[in-house]
Amino acid sequence: MTQPELKDISPTELEVLKVLWQQAPLSANDIVEALNQGGEWHEKTVKTLINRLVNKGALGFKKDGRAYLYFPTLAEHSYQRKESQSFIQRVFGGKLAPLVAGFAGSNKLTQEDVAELKQLIDAWEKEQKHD
Amino acid sequence: MTQPELKDISPTELEVLKVLWQQAPLSANDIVEALNQGGEWHEKTVKTLINRLVNKGALGFKKDGRAYLYFPTLAEHSYQRKESQSFIQRVFGGKLAPLVAGFAGSNKLTQEDVAELKQLIDAWEKEQKHD
DNA sequence: CCAAACCTATTACAGTTGTAATCGTTATTG
DNA sequence: CAATAACGATTACAACTGTAATAGGTTTGG
Known part of the structure; x- marks a missing residue:
């Protein structure tokens, strides 16, 4: 339902x-x-x-x-997840990396962004391993 | 102009x-x-x-x-850059990492995505260094 | 108690969007 | 040549948006 x-x-x-x-x-x-x-x-x-x-x-x-x-009636995270997915689908055919690449290419990536991304990747890889 | x-x-x-x-x-x-x-x-x-x-x-x-x-009359990349920026601004207050985090959290990050992200980060860091 | 203030609900109205049909003009086909 | 098909332009129309004003009911200040 x-x-x-x-x-x-x-x-x-x-x-x-x-x-x-x-x-x-x-x-x-x-x-x-x-x-x-x-x-x-x-x-x-x-x-x-x-x-x-x-x-x-x-x-x-x-x-x-x-x-x-x-x-x-809906959490911000739910909204963000749904919108992100439909945005990436619509504009990038569903691929996430090109979006990030665009940011990198136009100097919109900050030190902080990169640090956070690295952390996310680490977490993701750890998750994969022990799954 | x-x-x-x-x-x-x-x-x-x-x-x-x-x-x-x-x-x-x-x-x-x-x-x-x-x-x-x-x-x-x-x-x-x-x-x-x-x-x-x-x-x-x-x-x-x-x-x-x-x-x-x-x-x-406009290149796809230009369109994508502009839309990404306004999307991230509108939905995430301008911060990129939370979008990626959302993907990671909902199992939408593929091995390939991660590989590409790592590459982007490497490139970005190299860029920073020799700038 | 009565008028003024304040709520939410309803209405307004032009511009955009999704989804087409119709118009006027030119080309094509029998 | 005449009827028709094929183009782009114009028109249609309801739903959604941005941006408010008005209406109708309740509360409250005097």
Whole structure:
């Protein structure tokens, strides 16, 4: 039995989700405020996005008096995994390495990135061995 | 002076571009045919996509009698670089490693991927040294 | 208690996208 | 030559997006 098959989340909707992935549950106003540390978003716009996310099943809420407290229905990691896979599929025909190569080639790889990658590879190789 | 600032390319439009990245220039019919090795696309639909890509500036064409021969105006690598960067920015706040970690964690990393990653890292480190 | 403030829900509206059909023009075929 | 087929261009149309404004109901400040 698979999940209710969440509809696609648009880029602006994602910004709302990101806020709630950092902290939840939050009221609509909390979300508006969080988003307004930085780029400006009109309050009405944010509320529309919240509403759409609820309709798409990406947010749930509990009543708190007259207002609602919203929370995500999916974990950030799940979202990231699914999006990564579909992105890599769409743009790179499913191959991961060319993406990393692109970063390397355009000087977007930092020392830190490389260190982390090495660590991931080590972990992966260890995993393979004792499996 | 930056480029004419190409509009966004939709997922279905991308399928058309991919065909032309493999071989160009091609007639509309060649493209239709290429796309119909596999998933089915209605001829009219494909022609619409081609037209939109031309309007977006992502395709150019030369006349060949009554028909046109189309070709991409941007290289696949450029497209991939730009999309990767915006994807990683949007979904991972700009950090590459977590994407790779996600692949590793969900058993999507193949032996081959890892071999390629190691090679990329080696190359990167060599590059750093003699710079 | 009544008006003002505040919630969420509903409505708006143009641009994009997926998916085609139709139009106008040129080429082709009988 | 006349009917038809084949092209690209234009038009269609609903769903999704970005960006809000309005409506309807409740709370609260005076």
